[in-house]
Amino acid sequence: MKRQKDKIPIVDSFDFSSGTVLARKYEIIEPLGAGWEGEVYKIKEIKTGIERAAKFFFPHRNKGNKTSCWYAKKLHKLRHCPILIKYHTQETINYHGFPVTFLVSEYVEGELLSHFLKRQPGKRIPPFQAMHLLYYLAAGIESIHLMKEYHGDLHADNVIVRRYGLGFDLKLVDMFHWGSAKQENIYDDVCDLVKLFYDAIGGKKVYAKQRKEVKEICCGLKRSLIIKKFRSAGQLREYLETMEWD
Numbered sequence: 001m002k003r004q005k006d007k008i009p010i011v012d013s014f015d016f017s018s019g020t021v022l023a024r025k026y027e028i029i030e031p032l033g034a035g036w037e038g039e040v041y042k043i044k045e046i047k048t049g050i051e052r053a054a055k056f057f058f059p060h061r062n063k064g065n066k067t068s069c070w071y072a073k074k075l076h077k078l079r080h081c082p083i084l085i086k087y088h089t090q091e092t093i094n095y096h097g098f099p100v101t102f103l104v105s106e107y108v109e110g111e112l113l114s115h116f117l118k119r120q121p122g123k124r125i126p127p128f129q130a131m132h133l134l135y136y137l138a139a140g141i142e143s144i145h146l147m148k149e150y151h152g153d154l155h156a157d158n159v160i161v162r163r164y165g166l167g168f169d170l171k172l173v174d175m176f177h178w179g180s181a182k183q184e185n186i187y188d189d190v191c192d193l194v195k196l197f198y199d200a201i202g203g204k205k206v207y208a209k210q211r212k213e214v215k216e217i218c219c220g221l222k223r224s225l226i227i228k229k230f231r232s233a234g235q236l237r238e239y240l241e242t243m244e245w246d
Contacts, residue, residue: 009098011058014039021046022093026054026104033112033157035174037061037071042107053085053173056102059095068101074175075105078147083140083172108171114156116164117200124202127214128245129164134197134217135240136168141189141233150185152176154192156199187227190236194218194226213245 013034020028022043029042029051038057045052057068068090075087086106092099117123125133137159144151153176162169198218201210207218217239219225230236 008060008063009096010060011095011100014056014095014100016041016056022102023091025091026052033173037067038102040173043104051107052088053105053107054091054102055105056100059098059100062101065101068103071175072103074149075103078144078149081140081143081147083137083143083170084175085171085173108160108162108173110160110162110169110171112157113159113161113196113200116161117156122202124206125200127201127211130197130200131217131240132166133164133168133170133200134193135237136170137196138193138233138237138240140170140172141193142237145181145186145189145233148181150176150181150189151192152185152188154189154196156196159196186232187223190230190233191223191226193233193236194230195221213243216243 016022016028016031018028018030022028025046026043027046029044032040032042032053034040038055038061040053040055043052043054044050055071062068072087072090075084078084079086085108088104088106090101090103092101094100117125137154141151141154151172153174154172158172158174160171160173162171194217198207198221201207201214207215210218219229230239
């Protein structure tokens with residue numbers, strides 16, 4: 001841990017160990033992931049035994065608690081979007097003499113999409129199953145877009161697969177937090193949805209041999225073609241509902 005000139009520490013990792021007690025309320029169980037803003041841990045409420053997820057913000061990425069407060073407000077605003085985790089509360093701990101803020105949310109059982117795909121034969125899923133995955137993702141993102149918001153950080157390490165088969169039960173575990181949604185942000189989400197589909201079916205190494213229905217969705221991953229065809233997640237969802245499959 002380093003300290004900046006303004007005395008805000010630069011933290012690369014909190015490195016909390018299992019069993020660590022925080023704020024006299026929570027016990028660390030295990031790490032769940034990390035990103036630019038901070039780290040996410042699985043925790044347990046000591047008094048109830050209920051498992052939660054906690055996102056700890058690196059102090060230099062959360063000056064004046066602006067990032068954590070904005071993130072909490074965004075999750076609260078989108079609390080009726082079923083694809084997002086549910087925010088509970090904000091807490092603060094003392095970390096090496098400096099306050100660190102963390103947000104407590106519901107803990108979702110499941111598997112990261114990236115891990116799920118790695119377990120599949122050839123590390124990919126069949127196109128028809130991938131279309132089901134894309135459909136449920138697009139429907140979830142559509143609910144966010146209808147609230148005039150966007151996700152901004154869609155990738156396989158931010159998607160939790162809770163159930164699969166004919167359908168998918170999915171949750172998104174992180175979001176980009178800066179600014180209100182603009183049309184370009186909506187387009188970014190749509191292009192990221194198509195890229196997730198492209199990667200799920202095997203990516204570049206198998207794309208040339210894919211059916212025309214697949215290629216008509218991927219548009220060769222050309223942004224201009226994708227946003228011309230799908231101007232929102234809702235349009236992508238509607239397309240999947242009505243497309244013909246020979």
